[in-house]
Amino acid sequence: MFIDQAKIFAKAGEGGNGCSSFRREKYVPFGGPDGGDGGKGASIIVEASHHLTTLIDFRYRQHYTAKRGGHGEGNNRHGKNASDVIVRVPIGTIIRDIEEDVQLADLTEEGATAVVAHGGKGGRGNGKLATSTNQSPTRATPGTPGEARWLHLELKLLADIGLVGFPNAGKSSLIAALSAAKPKIADYPFTTLAPQLGMVSWGDEQHFVLADIPGIIKGAHAGKGLGIQFLRHIERTNFLLLLIDIGEFEPDDAVEMFNALRNELRFYAEGHFQLDRKPFAVVGTKLDLRGDDSRLNQLQSFCVNQRIPFFTVSSATMEGLTPLIQYVGTQLTTLREQCVTQS
Template sequence: MFVDVAKIEVKAGDGGNGMVAYRREKYVPMGGPAGGDGGRGGDVVFIVDPGLRTLMDFRYQRHFRAKAGENGRPKNQHGANAEDLLVKVPPGTVVRDAQTQDLIADLTEIGQRAVIAKGGRGGRGNVRFATAKNKAPDMAERGEPGEVKEVLLELRLIADAGLVGFPSVGKSTLLSVVSAARPKIASYHFTTLSPHLGVVSLGDERSFVLADLPGLIEGAHEGQGLGHEFLRHVERTKVLVHVVDMAATEDRDPVSDYYAILHELKEYNPLLVERKQVVVANKMDLPGAQEHLVLFQQKVKDVEIYPISAITRDGIDVLMHRIAELLDQIQVEESNKMDFAEAEVVYRARGPRLTFTIDRDGNVFVVESAELDKLVAMTNFDQYDAVKRFQTILRRSGVDDALRAAGAKDGDVIRVGDMEFDFVE
């Protein structure tokens, strides 16, 4: 089974907790703080594995969790960092945030890695909070929570050229003739329900990857038929090889078929019709094909047309060499674009360190802030010094003043993250 879409949840490891500890030595009666920091939680890292071809494994395992870092130890010993969790994915995997649809990673190269969820940093031990006024702080940080994300995986085949066209026009037969691929071939629609890849080797030591993609139907851009499942893979190809049944074996009109496919591609992504393309006039060995070809050439202009017969193999060598030439041209163009892009540097100013909003939930004032939510998770409210530090951060960040401006008074309930506090003047 070919599986090219999967939704999973990834959870990076939490940072280890910092420790509250003090020096306990025979001749040092008032030893200072000696609590070590917690270790860093493991990242969830996707790595491209050339041995994978589908996302089938993600149908059976949907949750991936990295390990937490170790807690800090006495005598200023830091906890060990957790190992990253490596998740293998096939080449061509696109990773998006399932909620926002934002692109997280586009994994195309063998061995390429991408951090999908970042592990939390370790909490600081009490030695980190020693000051001239408080030489023996009775507080330490909890570890930072690791990131949790629900991500959508999409597999888009990485092929140099893709065979597009209506069902039963001969795409699978053509691929089987020019490569070692053996797609299923039959005389009924939608024989190809999943993409097939084949490597085309030319006599001049050049080669390229050719994809036989499932047949399109009208309305595919709206999800009809195989719809988006097909069009997703077309986006990867550099050259579109448009196969047309020039013999019109099912009473179809080759000209109408050609423009119908162009319409579906344009509606899905206007950039697709700007790709380099060639038209393959297939089934030229059948009666009536030559007459249809003449009419096709009269009505379809500004496109290269290559008459072939996938059965008799006539015209195939010329077609394959032309595809290779187009790919060479594209490689030169892409190299020139990369050289120009490397010289362009964009600098962006950092935004404010802490942002928040204040809303009302009945009688409760709700302070919403990703930074403060993290601070709550990392604060041990059983420790007096930790509570004082938390209060100081709220005051210095302007939260106290903003609450007063919003109408908060002495004794009102304030909610930050999962914690509720009384507002005290």
């Protein structure tokens, strides 16, 4: 099951207490203070790993607690520092503190980490607290508590290009034709239930990542079909491809389908993020099934009128794939260059 949101409780360990002790040695009448410091409490650290693709593990385990530090001991022995607890999450996980409603981290790279609950500091033993005026302190300080907080984890996949379309438009077939990804493909709606990424190679050893998401339908924003919550996985993309079936067996009007898709993107934008502002192109799919070209011609002249870049492809015969990849790759390069100039 694909889960992209979770709530967890992270509680770091307390620091160990400092120790109050005095040296006792045979024939030494005034042994000084020798209480050791307490050890550090363990922190809870979240780390991004490519071995994970969903937050499902957090359905089964919600509480993460870390060990306290060891107490200091006599003979200036330092308490043991407790080992940090590492919680692994998929790359693209955003962590928020629920109570304070602030983002703590956005782990976008393999191995990126965030300390989400700091372990407490060890207390000081009386061995360290001796001063010139108080050479025999009896007091030691306690360790400090570890942080504890509820966290919201949200996975937003990282991809360059998002594929948007009605169910059966051929999104998964396209990602399968362009990359090594092996998504489930079938001629019934909502075959894809979880987003999937695929790496596409183009040009001179260049790459981009495509995201295939479940199909959206008219009214998805109101919960129809699988809803539009999956659109969060194309929020971070730079460019969208709106896939429309131009095969002769698709009964719905191609331009109406386009408008419905744009509308759902707009609805998603209202509450969250401006998805309908992203640059996009329209891709007519199933070119090999185009029949008398009526749907193709209708969609093409609409796109030409609206100045929308338009492509046609067949994932079955591979026709049209190379120009599409070249175009998308070039667009991405330009967009990335613009980002570099702006920053």
